[in-house]
Amino acid sequence: MKKLFKILFYLLIIVVILAISIYLFMKTPAFGALPSGKSLEKVKNSKNYIDGEFRNKEKTELLTDTKKTPIKRLLEFAFEKDPEGTVPKIALPSVKTDLKTLDPNEDLIVWFGHSSLFIQIAGKKILVDPVFSKYASPVPFSNKAFEGTNIYTVDDLPEIDVLLITHDHYDHLDYPTVKKLKDKVAKVIVPLGVDAHLLRWGFDEEKITTVDWDDEVTIDENLKIYALETRHFSGREFSNRNQSLWVSYLIEEKYNAGLYRLFLSGDGGYSSRFKGFKEKFKNIDLAVMEAGQYNEEWSLIHSLPEDIIKEVQDMEVTKLFPIHNSKFKLSKHLWYEPLEKLDSFTANTNIQLLTPMIGEKLFLHKENSFKKWWENLEK
Numbered sequence: 001m002k003k004l005f006k007i008l009f010y011l012l013i014i015v016v017i018l019a020i021s022i023y024l025f026m027k028t029p030a031f032g033a034l035p036s037g038k039s040l041e042k043v044k045n046s047k048n049y050i051d052g053e054f055r056n057k058e059k060t061e062l063l064t065d066t067k068k069t070p071i072k073r074l075l076e077f078a079f080e081k082d083p084e085g086t087v088p089k090i091a092l093p094s095v096k097t098d099l100k101t102l103d104p105n106e107d108l109i110v111w112f113g114h115s116s117l118f119i120q121i122a123g124k125k126i127l128v129d130p131v132f133s134k135y136a137s138p139v140p141f142s143n144k145a146f147e148g149t150n151i152y153t154v155d156d157l158p159e160i161d162v163l164l165i166t167h168d169h170y171d172h173l174d175y176p177t178v179k180k181l182k183d184k185v186a187k188v189i190v191p192l193g194v195d196a197h198l199l200r201w202g203f204d205e206e207k208i209t210t211v212d213w214d215d216e217v218t219i220d221e222n223l224k225i226y227a228l229e230t231r232h233f234s235g236r237e238f239s240n241r242n243q244s245l246w247v248s249y250l251i252e253e254k255y256n257a258g259l260y261r262l263f264l265s266g267d268g269g270y271s272s273r274f275k276g277f278k279e280k281f282k283n284i285d286l287a288v289m290e291a292g293q294y295n296e297e298w299s300l301i302h303s304l305p306e307d308i309i310k311e312v313q314d315m316e317v318t319k320l321f322p323i324h325n326s327k328f329k330l331s332k333h334l335w336y337e338p339l340e341k342l343d344s345f346t347a348n349t350n351i352q353l354l355t356p357m358i359g360e361k362l363f364l365h366k367e368n369s370f371k372k373w374w375e376n377l378e379k
Contacts (some may be wrong), residue, residue, distance in 0.1 A: 046192055064300060084334055086332055097359050104120070107363070110362070132150065143328050146328070167245070175201065182202055211227035211247060214225065222253060226250040230248040231300065232302075263284050268301065285313060285319065289320060290303060305338055307345070317351070336374040
């Protein structure tokens, strides 16, 4: 009996030490901070903050398969083998464009993989959801970037006029990257509550503009940014979900005698909002859409490829640039499946699919032609 008590005692000590270690680890800067003070006040004043959390306008379950128990999901996550092909076997191709020597009068996008973008428009340099770390996770060796995709660093960037963050998940808000950007960025636009993370990481409060759905931010007389609704969720810990907002953006440029509009979907599932965007903005020239890391089980918060076609058609957009793919494995589909499916779905439509490689220029006011770079790579 004494031996049993001794074993139980040591097990208890191990559990306590483990619990304390996890607690202390989750207090490290990478996990960010919850809104407090002015940040929390703005959160509570939002009409989208209801009963202590932000909510989507349409009822949204994170997981649609209610037959699975949490234990079953955990076991599947821990032990179910991923299908072959979810991670590329070879380094993905890329082009390393020199961002510091670009013609400042040329409007373009350079994709860094997943959802990270460099946008040069109306003489301004905009950075969207930059993740230059090797892992899209606070835990080392988790969500590792595909070989060949992590070719840019913060040092490769010019001075940035505007940093845009869509929400606070690790594959969109990367602590090491954003920390290094602190003194290289003139202005930061983030959803309500996300400013708490940046303030903890040392950003000047004066640099940060927080936005709710339907807010507008005027950058100058030629450039305006709209924060729009999306259908997703937020949180950097399981215990504090939806304490910050999630958004999509529309960048509006005065160009020649008219307006050029660039839509950034952010993460989210399909809803009626896309028809509303068409009604509000009339003409949207290019849709940069989340297209990857989807699953039938979470289709309300991540669009399936067929949903993306509906979304683009609802907005009556004819140019589609699919992102949120080709860098991290956050789902169980083949790594190239989003591109392959969208290529097929758009084949007999009026939608032009734009598929630059990482680092390749996508011009906003010129014709673009890209190879199907993902095809036959591993053969």
